[in-house]
Amino acid sequence: MSKVMIPKASKSTWRKYYCFDGVKVFEFLIRGNIFFGVSLLGSGTAINSCGGTGGGGSTLTLQPTDDSYVRDGSGANKNYGSATVMNVKTDSIENNRHTYLKFYLTGVSSRASAKLRIYGDASYNTTLTAYETGASWSESTVTRNNKLASGNMVGSVFMNNTKTYYEIILTAYTAAQLAGNKALSIVLREDAGKYITLNSSENSTNRPELVITQN
Structure with missing residues (x-):
């Protein structure tokens, strides 16, 4: 299981972050707690979070808007x-x-x-x-x-x-x-x-x- 800490970002400005789940590197954009990401290494398929795809699911940590x-x-x-x-x-x-x-x-x-x-x-x-x-x-x-x-x-x-x-x-x-x-x-x-x-x-x-x- 991979864990992704989503930082508290600006509610009006998109910011870019990266994370690594042990297999792939992901790039994602975040504004408040609204985000989307794509795989930089691997299939390139759009994803909903940058957590892993195996081992029991991914863990996403959100802070309040x-x-x-x-x-x-x-x-x-x-x-x-x-x-x-x-x-x-x-x-x-x-x-x-x-x-x-x-x-x-x-x-x-x-x-x-x-x-x-x-x-x-x-x-x-x-x-x-x-x-x-x-x-x-x-x-x-x-x-x-x-x-x-x-x-x-x-x-x-x-x-x-x-x-x-x-x-x-x-x-x-x-x-x-x-x-x-x-x-x-x-x-x-x-x-x-x-x-x-x-x-x-x-x-x-x-x-x-x-x-x-x-x-």
């Missing part, structure tokens, strides 16, 4: 899209905080497993839960006052005060979105009143990622 959090109270009309950390907490009306993430699935196979990996910790034992939400929001404009409503629960993970990557399985939700608009958009919540801190894609290290294993 948009991520932010919203909060109640005095920050209800404030945007936090440029923050390097995001918060989650369910408490009094002044302290509620929810985190939003969005990934585009262009080029992902319909036969794929998926998991969200997100780095952070909680003030005490709690469960971080992911809910489906619409994709018509932007990290630069979303606030508590204009946020989209959350829908069905799509996954969860137990968290504690250990700072590490936590993983939420999103395979079923990914399959559903691949059959639709190919945008995976979620809101993260917790219901125990504990304070969760998560790295955002604006952070210099340990950014959120959606790991896709294509079969």
